[in-house]
Structure formats: structure tokens, C-alpha cells
Amino acid sequence: MPRYFTEEHEWIDVEGDSATIGITDYAQEQLGDIVFVETPQAGTELAKGAEAAVVESVKAASDVYSPISGTVTEGNSALDDDPELVNSSPEEEGWFFRLTVSDASELESLMNEAAYKAFCDGL
Amino acid sequence: MVKGLGFRALPRCARDLSMTDNDDFEEQPPEKLPLDSWHRGHGARMVPFAGYEMPIQYEGIKAEHDWTRNHASLFDVSHMGQLAVSGENAAHELEKLLPASIANLPEGQMRYSLLLTEAGGIIDDLIVTNTGAHLALVVNGACKWDDIAHLREHLDDDVTLTHFDDFALLALQGPEAAAVLEGIVPGVGELSFMRAGLFKWNGHHLWVSRAGYTGEDGFEISIHQGHAAALADALVADDRVKLAGLGARDSLRLEAGLPLYGHDLTLDTDPVSAGLSFALAKSRRATGGYFGHAPSMARLEDGGVAQKRVGLALEGRLPAREGAKVYSGDALVGTVTSGGFSPTLGHPVAMAFVETEHAESGTELHLEVRDKRLPARVVPLPFVPHRYHRKGAL
Structure with a gap:
């Protein structure tokens, strides 16, 4: 299953036409202790770059925008009661939402893991 | 895209805001604290705050917050302005600018006070201490230059205003702070809340105040910047002490219900609305003689705010x-x-x-x-x- 990354520190797992999206370990480290996550409702149509989720850390609120276009199939309800999952397991249990990919060509501009690692090392 | 990874907007002195209208005004790059490299060496994440690069966190805000409530944390608050007013008429002159009773402030006693405008708006909040040698003021970092200008403008020329800009200010806060500091600076444990005194450590003078802005017991220690790293080393060598940054300081002071200038207090707020009527000294309510006296008294009336x-x-x-x-x-x-x-x-x-x-x-x-x-x-x-x-x- 290919995993893509964005310069805005999101990861995207793609399986067929379904994508799971979360924020990277680097992003959670920068955000600090996360106290609340608001994920999108199933059925929400998201254009690439649309506001998709909000993550509140102890220090600030941050918007998460959708890295690709699609229709939300599920928000991660585990984050309602346990937002710390984003800190403890950002790239697995702390995923934010799933969507049905509407334009697979949007994935072509994203980074693979090695490219993302090089990108973070350069920050 | 994850946006807003930075800390929220800087608190700033309300008087600074007019500067943003001036096209010629350019933001100065932030200055470095005396302990800048020391903080970086201890894993601090530094952010611009009040004109300085400040440690916002080391291990994480929540861990630092919890450690302060249960043990002791070391905060660097050297961005704050350490000022002193001296001269024969210093107390009388300060009483023109502060609604506090200064002339009768006993040596070694600290008092919370406010710089007020003539309309009774809040220019800054501060702590004034009678050190014996002078009246020391600790003011907010973001406001200190405006405060200095205000003091210079309104204090009589016979009064000397000193800015101790070569001194660091370290805060040790938490229920274990007293035991830790007593271990390396014997005698500090005898200070009670809002009392201060001169102590010696390794041959260096320390001005130690039993105060802070976390709601916990603790101290603020003023020390010449040349010795600050050695003192910080000595404090964090104790297992009961961890480092804490601005992030934890903000969440701790919020829980303690303590207002922060530039956010809860501004030129548009006044002591009575802000719940700081205690800073309007009872002994000076009838006689007045300070900026903001009349409007403050009107606000103290029922229905006044x-x-x-x-x-x-x-x-x-x-x-x-x-x-x-x-x-x-x-x-x-x-x-x-x-x-x-x-x-x-x-x-x-x-x-x-x-x-x-x-x-x-x-x-x-x-x-x-x-x-x-x-x-x-x-x-x-x-x-x-x-x-x-x-x-x-x-």
C-alpha cells in the first residue's frame, strides 16, 4: 500500500480508490499535546485544499486541509475521546479521516517517504 | 495542510499598537536571552516573544505543566524589565503613577500594582519591591520600553531610574521549589509569599523574591547575566527540578486565574472591571493623587463598570x-x-x-x-x- 506525504506534514495511505489521511510524527511533535480533534462527517465532499479537520493543541488551534479531492467516508471517532492518539500514534491509530479519491492524478505531485524525510531534514 | 504550527500571537503592549500604523516602523529582529545557548543545549524550542527568542517548551507543555504542579520547574523570565527607582522622593514620585501605597512599603515587602493612564486604563501590571536601596519594579517584557518612557516622562528629575538590563531573572516554581532552593541558598525558605531579600550564592549576589505567576509556591531570582548559567546548572542538577517554557507558564497562570497583559489587561481595561480593585490601595482612595484616581473611584461605585x-x-x-x-x-x-x-x-x-x-x-x-x-x-x-x-x- 503506497504512502504519500505532503509538504504540509500529512500522510495519505491509498488502497484502491480509498485514502486514509493523518498528520505526520513531525507535525504532532511541532503541535505538542493535542487536546481535541474535529474530523469531517461522512459524506462531506472535499476539494483539494478544502478545510477538512481542526486540531487543537494545548497552545493553539490548527486547521488541516484536505491534500486531495474526495468524499469523506469516515472520521476517526476514536479521536473524540482520545485525541492524544495523534501524539502517541500519529501515523497509525491517530489517523484523521478516510475518503474516496475522486482524482487519482492529484497523488502524482505528492512525496514518497524518502522524499518527505529529506524534506523534513531540510527544515 | 497543517497550518498554524507556531505559538499564538505575541502579547504586546497596547501602546505599541499605534506603531503599526507607522510605515517607517520596522519590526526589530528578536534579541537573545543571556541563557540562549544554554536553553538550546537543553532542547528548548525557541519562539519570538516580547522582542526576545524565548523557550516555549522543552519536553512538552503538558508534562512541564504537570511537573510544576507536583515538583519544581525552572523558567527563564529574563525578558521582563527589571527597573529601579531611587532618590529621596522616589516613593512619593512613584505614588503619582501607581494606585498603591508605596511610602509605607516595608523593606523586603513586594506589592502588585498597575501603571494607569489618566482615564484609568491599564498601561502595564507590575511588582514593586522595597529593597532598602531602592524601589524595584518588575514589568512585562513586551511593555518595558513603553513603561520606561512613561516613568521618565512623569517622574521628577531628582529621581533616578535604572534599568538592570544585564540581569537575568529565573523563576523556580512548584511545591518542591522551597526545599530545592534552600538546599543551595540557605535562608530563602524563611521568606514568606511576597517577601524578598538579598542572598549570596557562590560569592554572587542574588535578589530572591518569593513570588511567581503559576499559582504555586516559588521564587524569582535576579542574578547578573554572567552567573545565570551556573545558577541554572545548579538548579537543574537537582532531580526535583525540570525546565519549563512559556507554554506551561501560560497554562499555569491561566489556571491560577492570573491576568496577562496584552490579553486580559489592556489600555481599554481598568482595575475594577479586571477584578483588580485590591490594587487600588484603600489608604489612597480618599486622597488620590495618582493617574486614573477619579475614574477608578467612580468605577468602584455600584454599577460603576x-x-x-x-x-x-x-x-x-x-x-x-x-x-x-x-x-x-x-x-x-x-x-x-x-x-x-x-x-x-x-x-x-x-x-x-x-x-x-x-x-x-x-x-x-x-x-x-x-x-x-x-x-x-x-x-x-x-x-x-x-x-x-x-x-x-x-
Whole structure:
């Protein structure tokens, strides 16, 4: 299953036409202790770059925008009661939402893991 | 895209705001603290704050917050302005600018006070201490240059104003702070809350104040910048001490219900609305003779203030931040001035200015966050009880 990354520190797992999206370990480290996550409702149509989720850390609120276009199939309800999952397991249990990919060509501009690692090392 | 990875907007002195209208004004790059490289060596994440690069966190805000409530944390607050006023008429002259009783301030005693405008607006909040040698002022870092200008403008020329800009200020805060500091600076444990004195450590002078801004027992230690790293080393060598940054300082002071200048206090707020009437010394209410006296007295009358600073407790986990609107039913009745998640209580809390008729404890209100209305209840401040080492207390 290919995993893509964005310069805005999101990861995207793609399986067929379904994508799971979360924020990277680097992003959670920068955000600090996360106290609340608001994920999108199933059925929400998201254009690439649309506001998709909000993550509140102890220090600030941050918007998460959708890295690709699609229709939300599920928000991660585990984050309602346990937002710390984003800190403890950002790239697995702390995923934010799933969507049905509407334009697979949007994935072509994203980074693979090695490219993302090089990108973070350069920050 | 994850946006807003930085810390929220800097608190700034209200008087600075006029500068933003000036096209010629350029933001100066932030200065470095005396302990800048020391903080970086200890894993600090540095952010610009009050004109300095400041440590916002080391291990993480919540861990640092919890450690301060249970053990002892070392904070670098060297960005704050350490000033002194001296001369025969220093106390009398300061009384023209502060609503406090300064002339009768005993040696070694500290007092919270406010610089007020003629209209009674708050220029800054500060601590004044009679050190014996002079009257020391510790003012907010973001406001210190404006404060100095205000003092220079209004104090008589016979009064000497000194800026100790070569001194660091370290805060050791938490229930184990006294045992830790007593171990390396014997005698400090005898200070009670809001008392201060001169001590020696390794041959260096320390001015130690039993005070802080976390709600916990603790000390603020003024030391020449050349010796500050050695003192910081000695403090963190104790297993009971960890480093804490601005992030934890903000969440701790919020839980302690302590207002932050530039957020809860501004030129547009006044001592009575802000719940700081205690700073309007009873002994000076009749006689006055300070900036802001008449409007402050009018505000002390019943019905004298249109709004009041209150504490708000929220349910759930979604915090309401500064700027969130406060509603009673459909009526807009106030604005949040500080807000966040309380690590100690496990739910969000906020401070807000609300219309006086909605300021009673127990009043049910709503806070608007994005498209949601969050229920909130007015509660007494502080949210988390203070644990100061008061005189006479065990």
C-alpha cells in the first residue's frame, strides 16, 4: 500500500480508490499535546485544499486541509475521546479521516517517504 | 495542510499598537536571552516573544505543566524589565503613577500594582519591591520600553531610574521549589509569599523574591547575566527540578486565574472591571493623587463598570481561545481574553470580560468557537487554588 506525504506534514495511505489521511510524527511533535480533534462527517465532499479537520493543541488551534479531492467516508471517532492518539500514534491509530479519491492524478505531485524525510531534514 | 504550527500571537503592549500604523516602523529582529545557548543545549524550542527568542517548551507543555504542579520547574523570565527607582522622593514620585501605597512599603515587602493612564486604563501590571536601596519594579517584557518612557516622562528629575538590563531573572516554581532552593541558598525558605531579600550564592549576589505567576509556591531570582548559567546548572542538577517554557507558564497562570497583559489587561481595561480593585490601595482612595484616581473611584461605585473579568468553565474538550464571543441566549455579552485546555482540571477554561449582569458565579453562557456554541458556566477564579507560602501558614 503506497504512502504519500505532503509538504504540509500529512500522510495519505491509498488502497484502491480509498485514502486514509493523518498528520505526520513531525507535525504532532511541532503541535505538542493535542487536546481535541474535529474530523469531517461522512459524506462531506472535499476539494483539494478544502478545510477538512481542526486540531487543537494545548497552545493553539490548527486547521488541516484536505491534500486531495474526495468524499469523506469516515472520521476517526476514536479521536473524540482520545485525541492524544495523534501524539502517541500519529501515523497509525491517530489517523484523521478516510475518503474516496475522486482524482487519482492529484497523488502524482505528492512525496514518497524518502522524499518527505529529506524534506523534513531540510527544515 | 497543517497550518498554524507556531505559538499564538505575541502579547504586546497596547501602546505599541499605534506603531503599526507607522510605515517607517520596522519590526526589530528578536534579541537573545543571556541563557540562549544554554536553553538550546537543553532542547528548548525557541519562539519570538516580547522582542526576545524565548523557550516555549522543552519536553512538552503538558508534562512541564504537570511537573510544576507536583515538583519544581525552572523558567527563564529574563525578558521582563527589571527597573529601579531611587532618590529621596522616589516613593512619593512613584505614588503619582501607581494606585498603591508605596511610602509605607516595608523593606523586603513586594506589592502588585498597575501603571494607569489618566482615564484609568491599564498601561502595564507590575511588582514593586522595597529593597532598602531602592524601589524595584518588575514589568512585562513586551511593555518595558513603553513603561520606561512613561516613568521618565512623569517622574521628577531628582529621581533616578535604572534599568538592570544585564540581569537575568529565573523563576523556580512548584511545591518542591522551597526545599530545592534552600538546599543551595540557605535562608530563602524563611521568606514568606511576597517577601524578598538579598542572598549570596557562590560569592554572587542574588535578589530572591518569593513570588511567581503559576499559582504555586516559588521564587524569582535576579542574578547578573554572567552567573545565570551556573545558577541554572545548579538548579537543574537537582532531580526535583525540570525546565519549563512559556507554554506551561501560560497554562499555569491561566489556571491560577492570573491576568496577562496584552490579553486580559489592556489600555481599554481598568482595575475594577479586571477584578483588580485590591490594587487600588484603600489608604489612597480618599486622597488620590495618582493617574486614573477619579475614574477608578467612580468605577468602584455600584454599577460603576459595564463589564467584569470572569472565569468560565467549559465542558468537553474543545477549548475556546482569545477572541471567542460570549453569548447569553442570542445576546452577545462578552469576549474571551484568555482560554485553553486546563491540564490540571482536564477540561477547557477561559477568562472573559462579560457584561456585569452576566458576571455572577453560576451564570450559564455560551462561547462561540467556529460554528459551535459551547456551554460555559461562570466560576470563581482561580480555577486551581493558589498554594502560596503565606506568612503565618504552615
